[in-house]
Amino acid sequence: MRSLRRRLLISLWIAVLAVGVVSAAVAYLQVSRQAKGLLDNQLAQIAVLVSGPSAGTRPPPSDDSDIEVAVWDADGTLKYSSSTLLGQRHAARAGFSEIRLSRELYRMYATEIGGQHVEVAQPVDVREDQAEVAAIAALLPVLLLIPALAIVIGFVIRKLLQPVRELAQVVARRDDFAQETLPSAGLPTELKPLVEEINKLLTRQREAAERERAFIADAAHALRTPLAALQLQADVLEGSADAQERAARLADLRAGIQRAARLSTQLLSLARAESGAVGNPESVALDDALLEVNSLYGPTAKTASVALSVEGSSGVRVRTDLRRLILVFGNLLENALRYSPPGARIDVLTRREGKDVEVQVLDEGPGIPESEIVRVFERFHRPVDDDRSGSGLGLATVQSLVRQIGGEVTLHNRADRRGLCARVVLPCTNPTG
């Protein structure tokens, strides 16, 4: 786990330390150089002082700076010397120099004032000590500020990341079924987009969960009716008076079982269609699906004396998987067959329309009332006064699948004759050639 806080802390601390060390070093060097300049000035001032009228009458005030002074007349006689170390003239020329007097290194200033030759000397060690004291004094605040700054940085980062921690706690406290979105008020602008995106995701998931719940409720409700029918059919079978009655009631029970089985199959395929869990999309030849559907429903059509004619699409490809396409046209064909009287025809026609392909399933059944045309797509909707209607799931499944492919399905009553036309428009992957 890469902690943002730790990384911020470490990088800022390293930066502070580097800046502190460099500025301390610079301060140390500068202050010690300045201190040495000041000491030089001091030597020069002492030289002026001792060469004055009262020179030689009294020695310069002795302190712990170990400064030694010597004054010579113009004729070269030693007028005054604070120490035997300066018993003879050392510097030939005026100015600062470093000189070794009795093994110790001295800083010396020599000058000519009013015909007198003045020499002032101070041990280098003493000077270094004094310069160091000054430099360290200058260093101290920097050295003290570094840890103080480090602490402040730590505190500020902790404070800034507080909303992140609080957010984490809010999320951690939520249970699996929590529905409400995360609070985004008062969040820093950097966090807000993240929380808002998470909230959008939560909303989408909640909607999906609601759809699922509604589906389960609908499904449970829809399953009750065929189950109730089965229960009653079994009950009346038990009460049959004779073999003939018994046979008729058994046939009813079988029909009821078939209906329940068909409903569960359709529920499953609708659930699969709505969750999108059908298969991975690839470029599928529409003709493959139409051929498959033709061979699936051909026998049924024959038994029902319905002429089924399926027209190929001459090579149109659609980006989806084959099972989706088969489900779409299979369901439409099943509906058409259910409403086709014996001797009727069902035509499946395909036509290119620019980037799309249009497939029409035309039957010669009764069509549907205009008021029902939109509602028949609702799941579990069954048209009024319609014994032939199925589970009310087929068209809902078709619509869900077609939308996933990026197409559209519509129903309309045929203009040329009695019958229904189911029109499916799908985007093609191969452009018109």
Added chain:
Amino acid sequence: MRVLIVEDDPMIGASLVRGLTDDGYAADWVRDGAAADAALRDQLGEHQLVLLDWGLPHKNGLEVLKSLRARGNNVPVLILTARDGLTDRVEGLDQGADDFLVKPFELAELKARMRALLRRHAGRIEPQLSTAELALDPATRTVTRAGVRIQLTAREFSLLHALMQRPGTLLSRAQLEERIYGWANPVESNAVEFLLHSLRRKIGNEQIENLRGLGWRIAADK
């Protein structure tokens, strides 16, 4: 005993008609709310009980029930529903339903509840219908005369059941036809007389009084 079944599912409706007819009920079946409304309005008093599906096309069960009660009709209504939500049940009962049955249910339970409703509606507490000599048990569909069991056909039982609902009350031929035959079974002109004849032979001629031109009644002497 004539029952109106209001049920849109063809399989459930057909099975209900069969199951109730087996027990001698006269069952009429309509498939949507509007038809139920019409049947209950036009054939006032014909049905002694209504089985009402909650989810109906055109006009749902609740609306049918509301308008039925608004017209002052107090026929017992048993709701059949695929929804088991509490609110539906509470609302149904508050709007004047007498009982509730959630699908799927067993025919035996439905019949028991129907009997209980009919009993309560007639103001009786004991499940049996009885006169001085005759006793009819709707649950076991048995008839005894002075403690001796009598075998009756389903139609004969229905006829006796109708007469014994209120001993002493006169029922016309049309009223008896109504209670014994549903719409689906066309009644031949002398069918009721024929049934009465065979019933009398089994339970004793004197048990059923005939007031010529008016109708028949069961002897109410107790």
